[in-house]
Amino acid sequence: MSPRTRRRRRPPRTPPATTADARKVACHELGHTVGLRHNSSKGTCMYQAPAAADSATLTSTERSEINGNYS
Ligand SMILES: [Zn+2]
Known part of the structure; x- marks a missing residue:
């Protein structure tokens, strides 16, 4: 067996998380x-995949929804 065939495959790399990703996820989880739910708009932090938002x-709509939840 040659050394080349004994190599293990490396797992696929995922891009490192950034500060921007952390902010999006924090906004989403908060x-x-x-009481906010997911939405399908990438322009909001409540987008269903927060790191891709x-x-x-x-948004002002989300802030209004929060105010409505607590009024
Ligand atoms: Zn979520």
């Missing part, structure tokens, strides 16, 4: 704690 802040 949104859940105040384009925003790390709540």
Whole structure:
């Protein structure tokens, strides 16, 4: 057996998480704690896949929904 055939395959690499990813996930999870649900808009942090969202802040609609939940 040659050394080449004994090599183990490396697992596929995932890109490292960034500070921006952490902010999006934090916004998303905090949104859940105040009653927000997932949505299908990538422009909000409540997008169903938070790291793929384009925003790390709540939209005015989401803020209004939170205010409605606690009024
Ligand atoms: Zn979620």
